[in-house]
Amino acid sequence: MITDQLAKSAGQWLATPGPLSEIVISSRIRLARNVAGYPFLSRASDDQRRELADRLRVHLDARATNGQWEYLDLDQVDDLDRQMLVERHLISRQLVDAKGTRGVAIATDESTSVMVNEEDHLRIQVLRTGLQLDEIWHQINSIDDRIEDHIEYAFHSRYGYLTACPTNVGTGIRVSVMLHLPALKLTGEIERVFRAAKDMHLAVRGLYGEGTEATGDLFQISNQVTLGRSEEEIVNEFKSLVIPRIIDYENLARQCLVKERPLQLDDRVWRSYGILKNARTISSEETMLHLSHLRMGVHLNRIKDIELRTLNELFLVTQPAHLQKIHGERLTGEQRSSARADIIRAKLSGR
């Protein structure tokens, strides 16, 4: 199964850091779509859910892409595997928690996943490393077209693509960019960025989206307005305005640390390096915090013998389900802390 293969590596999308990846971890676009002639999921019967999943699966399997896909029926997937897919950002926690027939089609290169019967009948997402929104929009638009060749979507000439929640109606598009902003956090400027984002009707969330706290200085910025603007306008605003501004702020804050507080900066970075290289047990929170400092230290050339991709990979494989998949067995909290410390030490010493 695809989940066994995923656990072993960071995935192609993280393996090669993309444009501006010293600050932009990943970019993602998702489209919400519903099939015409069916109720939304809150009113769908078990039979209708099954019928939808069967129909969509056939099209996803056979037609929607040139590449390789694997379709997973979530009811048939082990707890741990589901959790790993969440950690991997391939499915949402909401899909895991939902009841009834539901599934996900995943491209084996992990760039694309299509959730079936989440909040909407279809949630198509394309994910890439660094800032690559144009490429993603191009790719997801064509996947959407190809599905649409065979499935009629619920569409309204005035309100556009109809979604179960009216906050997604119109384009159904959600553009999300995951940013690493340790210097803004350290200098206390991050609150200003949040306020500015809110003024622009953007949402700021933690690592796993809706309802999650930001950990390890990773923040996800996404649009909230989906109606009255074209997809290109929304994507463009992110690409040319929102993200470059935040990157500039973060770079400014990083340079400020280098110039004005070099000793404190080095102390923090090297302490984090020390802990990660030597700890025998470590929690996820502590891992995130120190990986974050180390990542900044690597970008600012304070530490020269680690690559960004190693750190990106560690962010991923130190999560609970990943650790257990790699070990091939369920682990208690204590065992996970020890397994986590082991894998960090191994990766940081190049093993």
Add this chain to the structure above:
Amino acid sequence: MTDISPQGEKRERHLCEECAQKEGITPNPQGAVNLSQMLTAFIGGGKVTAQQIAELRCSKCKLTFVEFRNSGLLGCPCDYDAFEKALVPLIERAHQGANQHVGKFPRKQEKPRTAESDLIRLRRALVRAVDNEQYEEAARIRDRIQKIESA
């Protein structure tokens, strides 16, 4: 804020917070959209009476507007028409005043590329560009609006 006239002249205006919100220049301070808050505010607003809203029910999926209000989720695509009166103000609040889709159309469906829909989209884009102080972009959009209007 700075307005740009059709002749390309800049005009500075200084608005207090309240007026700026009234003109839709700054969003209201509660920030993120909260559906139940929006609903409460809207029902208090009085365009449609609470009684009328309580009676709204979709003939297709049988969902009532009150049920939608409790869950935040609609029951079927027809709800957008069945609840239109009550829903449009919510949609407008969630989407910075917009109530008209201007993005992608299904390929099978003829896209009504009327000058009217282009103008709606461009005028909104102009306001945003000025808000964001992207004056070159604003000038470009203004020229496109003028071109359509004079056609």
